[in-house]
Amino acid sequence: MSIDVNEAFAAGRERQAITARDRQGELRAGVEAGRLRRLPDGRYKVLTGFDAGEILSALGEPVHGLDEKARGAVALYSAVPAWHHLGQVVPGGTTDIDTVLSLAGIGFEVVTVPAFYLWDGRYLPHPGQRHTVRADTGQALGIVGPDYEVIQNRRSFEFLQELVSDTDAVWESAGSMRGGSKVFVALRVPGHVVVDPGGLDDRIVPFIVAINSHDGRSAYEVVATPWRPVCANTERLAVQQAATRWKVRHTRNATEHIREARRTLRLTSHYYDTWAAEETALARTNLAIDEFNTAIDELWPLEENATARQQRTAEQRRDRLHALFGEEASRSGRTAYAAERAVTDYTDHFAAIRPSAASGLKGNEPAARGLRLLEGTDDAVKSHAHQRLMLMRRR
Template identity: 35%
Template sequence: MAHEIEQFSDGTAAFVSAHQDAWHRLGTVTTSAMTAQEAMQLAALDNWNVRLVGLNATEPTPDGPALLDIPNHRATVRTHPKTGHPEALGVVGTDYVPVQNEEHAEFLNYLVDESGAHFETAGSLRNGRTVFLTMKLPQTMTIGQSDTVELYIAAFNSHDGSSAFRIVVTPVRVVCANTLRAGLSAAKSKYTVRHTSGARSRIAQARQALGLTFKYAEDFEKAAQRMIEAKMTTPMLRTVVEQLWPVSNADTDRKKTNQRTRWNTIRNLFEQADTQAAVRGTAWAGYNAITEYANHLAPVRGTIPDLKSAARAERVISGAADDVMERAFSLMTV
C-alpha cells in the first residue's frame, strides 16, 4: 500500500493519531492529546530493543556447508511488537549505533515540557524500518487577515541505516491542509543526527532546536506577510512556474503538452480557486496555487482512482513535493 504503515496479522496497525482519523483509516484515534508513553504504546513502538547482530553466510563445500563471518557489517534486529520474535530490519556498518524508539520519544517529550506542545501522530513504516512521531506546537502564525498557520515538529528515525535521525519543522495551512515546509536555511528548520557513537549526546544538544523553531516561525511569518503585500499578476506567476519546471524548444512534444496542462491548472487555482479568494492577486496566492498543485493535483502514475488518491496523500505526508515548494518559496521571497 502507498501509505506504508506497518500492519499486523491481528488486524491492528502501527499508527496513532490525536483527535482525527488519517486518510488511510488505519490505527488508533484518541479523543485527547497524547503523552510520549501513550503515543509509543498505541502505535506499538515500545520495547523493540533494536540491536546489532553479526552476519554470516554459508557456502557449500565437499565437507558440508561452511559458515563464513561477514566483516564490517551488522544486521539491525528488533523484537517484534506483536509476536515477540526477533526480526531483521536492515544491514549497517560497524559504527552504526541504534537510536531506540524510546530515545526518539524522549527527545520530543523534552519539547513538550519546554513548549506545551503535544503529540499528534506516531507510527511505523516499511515494517519497522522507519518510525515517526509528530507534535503540534502551541504557537500559531497569522498571515494576512484570514490564513492561520500551525506549526508541527516531526521527528523521523530509520532502523535500517537508510537515513539519520531527523527533526523537521513543518507549517501547515489549515484551510487546505497543504504542507508548506519552506526551507529557510537561516532559520534552521531541520536538525539531523547520524547513527554513530555520539548520537545520544548530539540528540541532547539538539534539544536547543526548540528555540530555533520559534525563530523559524517568526521568519516564515514575515516572509509570508511580504508575499501577501506583494502584487502578482498571471504573467508574473507564469515566469515562476517556468523557472520551476523549465521546458526548452528541444524538448519532446509530450513534455511541452505537460507544461501547458500544468500551467493551465496552476493558473486556474490562482485566478479562480476559492482557497485563494481572500488573497487573490498576491504572491501568497501564487505560492499557494503552486503548493496546492504540487501536493494534490500533479499527475501520479496508475489508472485506478483509489490508488491514485492514496499516492497523492502519500506525496503530502512523505514530503515528495517539498523541493518544488522550497524553490517556489525562495523565488517569491527574493
C-alpha cells in the same frame, strides 16, 4: 483512556457499505456544501473539520499509506479523529510518551545481526555488513555498515518529553511507515501564528516533528513544520536564516548528540515568526498570470530539445498548476500567496512519483507519497518557489 476510532466511529463506518451510486451522491453533496473539493485527477480534498487537507480517492476512500500493526490496527496515534477512521485516538492528546509509543505501534526495539549470503550450498558472512531487524517481529529494515549505531525509537523521542512537561505542548500524532523503517512523532507547540492578520487571517498551528529511521540510508531528524503528519500538506520552507531542520547521523555516540537538538527547539519560535511575516508579504502581493507562468518555467525548466512527451508533460503540469492557482485565488485573491499554495498542493498531491523496488514501496503510491511528505523530498522546490515569489514582491 484510549479510544479505537474504528469503534468510536461505527456509525460513520456504516456509510461505507452503501452503494457506489449513493457514495457518489454523498461526495457531490460534500462538494456543493463546501466540505469537499474535487481535484483535477478525480480525487477529493477535505476542506473542513479536524482533518482539513485529507485526500480521498475518487470513490471517497481515504488515502493513508500507513503501516498495519501486528494486531491488525493501523500504526497511528492521533490526538484528533481523522477522516480515514483509522488508528488509536486519545481525544485532546496525551503528554505521556509511553502511551504514544504503544498506541502508535512504534515502541519496538531494533537490533543489528550479521548479513549472510548463500554460496555453494552454504551461508557465509558478508564482511562489513549487518542488517537492522525489528526485535518484536524479526522483520529486516535495512542494511548497514559496522559503524552504524541504532537509535532506539523511545530514546530518539523521549528527550522531547521534557518539552511536553515544561509547556502546554501535546503529542499530536505518531506513526510508522515502510514496515517500521521510518517512524515519526509530532508535537503541537502552544499558540499559533497568523498569515495576513486582518485580511486572510490564516491561522497556522506550529509543530515539531521528530523522524527516526532504521533503513541505513537516512538520518535522525528534528523538523519545525506547519504541518500535521496525519493528513495535511507540508508548508516547510527555508526562510531567511530560520532553522527548520536538524540531523544526527547513525554513527558512534549518535544518541548523545541527540541532546543537542534542544537548540532546534529553542529556534522554533523564530522560524514561525519569520515564516508568518514572509507569507503575509506574499498574501499582500498581487500576481499577474504571466508572472505565475514565469515562476513555473523556472521551477520546472524545459530544455530546447525536449521530446514531444516531455512537452506534453510540461503542458499537463502547467494546466494543473493553473487550476490549483485558480481554486486558491478564489479564496485568497490572485496573489503570490495563492501561487505558493498551488505549488505546494501540486508537489504534495499531484507530482508524478515512481516508487522503486529498492524503496520497498513499489506499487504503493499513497505510502510513497506520504514518505516524501514526511522526509521533505520536495522542500527544495517549495523553497525555490518561495524565494522566487519573494523577489516578485520587491519588483
